[in-house]
Amino acid sequence: MRKQPRQERSRQMVERIVAAGREVLVERGYDGFSTNHVATAAGISPGSLYQYFPNKAAILDEVVDRYVAESAEQVTSAMSDRITALGPDLVRDVADALVAVLEADRALLRVVAEELPLARSRARLTALERQVREVSTAYLAARPDLHRRPPAAAAWVMVLAIENLAVRWVLDQPAAVSRDQLLDETVALVSGYLVS
Amino acid sequence: MRKQPRQERSRQMVERIVAAGREVLVERGYDGFSTNHVATAAGISPGSLYQYFPNKAAILDEVVDRYVAESAEQVTSAMSDRITALGPDLVRDVADALVAVLEADRALLRVVAEELPLARSRARLTALERQVREVSTAYLAARPDLHRRPPAAAAWVMVLAIENLAVRWVLDQPAAVSRDQLLDETVALVSGYLVS
DNA sequence: TTGTGACGCGAGTATTTGCTCGCATACAAT
DNA sequence: ATTGTATGCGAGCAAATACTCGCGTCACAA
The missing domain is CATH 1.10.357.10 (Tetracycline Repressor, domain 2)
Known part of the structure; x- marks a missing residue:
């Protein structure tokens, strides 16, 4: 993890990312698991993913x-x-x-x-x-x-x-x-x- | 298959493609299985792949x-x-x-x-x-x-x-x-x- | 020998991808 | 209020990808 979420807001964002990752993984499969899809599904911007995850694989790993x-x-x-x-x-x-x-x-x-x-x-x-x-x-x-x-x-x-x-x-x-x-x-x- | 190989030359090319596909699959894994890699490994041009295979998946399927x-x-x-x-x-x-x-x-x-x-x-x-x-x-x-x-x-x-x-x-x-x-x-x- | 279609090439296109960076905003401490 | 930091944004980049197309070359039948 690239940065520790300190405020409650960011902790919720990490949860949203993981939940969206699981969702994308189920609905689009491994091939469809892209950072942009996860970001969209989480309702956030691609850049925000990388505040807390170093790369795509880390998100998948967490899920x-x-x-x-x-x-x-x-x-x-x-x-x-x-x-x-x-x-x-x-x-x-x-x-x-x-x-x-x-x-x-x-x-x-x-x-x-x-x-x-x-x-x-x-x-x-x-x-x-x-x-x-x-x-x-x-x-x-x-x-x-x-x-x-x-x-x-x-x-x-x-x-x-x-x-x-x-x-x-x-x-x-x-x-x-x-x-x-x-x-x-x-x-x-x-x-x-x-x-x- | 997009076109039937009629001459001996093209039949060998299909074999080269499949062999290269197997090789790429083993050495680079599923994620690394790209048409360009297969073409390179087979020593042919990307365009030639598509004379006999409609898409990447067809090559993989054949392998x-x-x-x-x-x-x-x-x-x-x-x-x-x-x-x-x-x-x-x-x-x-x-x-x-x-x-x-x-x-x-x-x-x-x-x-x-x-x-x-x-x-x-x-x-x-x-x-x-x-x-x-x-x-x-x-x-x-x-x-x-x-x-x-x-x-x-x-x-x-x-x-x-x-x-x-x-x-x-x-x-x-x-x-x-x-x-x-x-x-x-x-x-x-x-x-x-x-x-x- | 010649003409015709099969064959092969590879530069190129359109798209998608993972990921970054400069900037605006929200929050906490003083 | 003010300042410093944590947070979030989203346009956009560099690279990779699947696939195409126009053109030259080859084999084979007449």
């Missing part, structure tokens, strides 16, 4: 960061209460929470998941994945009696599988799989895998 | 179409011989073939999988997914004695899971999972899932 952060928070909070028991219930609830978060703004999810070339957005996601993976690995390693897979590899497989199924289900809305069915199959996938 | 088509062919040929028995061996061999194909050009895979905003490329991939899914669904429906999942949903889950694990393994090269391990876990995931 994506906020989206990923708020989504991550929802999911991790669904996990945090119940780390003690990695059972079918937890898997189902986490998958449920994940799907719910992704459903909240499908249009934005589509752009972020399918268009953004930014290494930045992947970095944020990867960090979340790693965090979940480490917790899972630790649990699997502590309870070898409950499964028959190598902990590290199994955690990697499960996290990616659950995440990807949820994302693709929300984006593609396959007719053959209802929402409940998705959760059922996710649970079956994980539990069947762990004991095989 | 991606060829990549997806040639990859799809490799995978489907690994399946076609053995459709009769959807067992652990087949799963492992298909996953193996898939990983091999994806490994062949990681740089291009990265751009196609993580940058391209084209609905076009997803459409091609989705078609392949659907094809594999239908074969799997038919098999699962014909052999209800071998598993306990709803065929259509199970096929959807398996195809996406296998595909995504392979792609992410090739792109991320996780230290915790060797190539053999990936295949082992994939087989375990599928077989454990089907009987649970």
Whole structure:
């Protein structure tokens, strides 16, 4: 950020910029995300953007960061209460929470998941994945009696599988799989895998 | 295509354009994929591009179409011989073939999988997914004695899971999972899932 | 050999882009 | 009130972009 907003007025402007950025990103896609469009959508002048953001990418980063952060928070909070028991219930609830978060703004999810070339957005996601993976690995390693897979590899497989199924289900809305069915199959996938 | 190349000379030029397009896409990414760059890389003039391609997107489409088509062919040929028995061996061999194909050009895979905003490329991939899914669904429906999942949903889950694990393994090269391990876990995931 | 159309060129155009800079205004402190 | 600073404006620049067009060159059929 190029300058710190000191007055309330300018703090609101930063918010307006980020909100407009999100809006433009959803409505015009990654290719249509231009500084002039964002400025227009925010009802401000192009020059004002650059008071607080060094360049176009910074605006995009902020938009994506906020989206990923708020989504991550929802999911991790669904996990945090119940780390003690990695059972079918937890898997189902986490998958449920994940799907719910992704459903909240499908249009934005589509752009972020399918268009953004930014290494930045992947970095944020990867960090979340790693965090979940480490917790899972630790649990699997502590309870070898409950499964028959190598902990590290199994955690990697499960996290990616659950995440990807949820994302693709929300984006593609396959007719053959209802929402409940998705959760059922996710649970079956994980539990069947762990004991095989 | 705007004009059909009639002479050998012009047919070679089309090939040069597509090859240069692939090269530019890999080296400069989606954002750097400009008509001028492609023309330069092909050693031709910008005007010559537009003799055979109506616009920039058409060049990109051709590059991606060829990549997806040639990859799809490799995978489907690994399946076609053995459709009769959807067992652990087949799963492992298909996953193996898939990983091999994806490994062949990681740089291009990265751009196609993580940058391209084209609905076009997803459409091609989705078609392949659907094809594999239908074969799997038919098999699962014909052999209800071998598993306990709803065929259509199970096929959807398996195809996406296998595909995504392979792609992410090739792109991320996780230290915790060797190539053999990936295949082992994939087989375990599928077989454990089907009987649970 | 010659004529005709396919071919290729590359300077050029119109547009869009990210971004700047000089200036006017709003605010806070004295 | 006055002064200093934070804020915002918007015309406009330099660069890049997708794409065109008139002209020369080439291959091939007659």
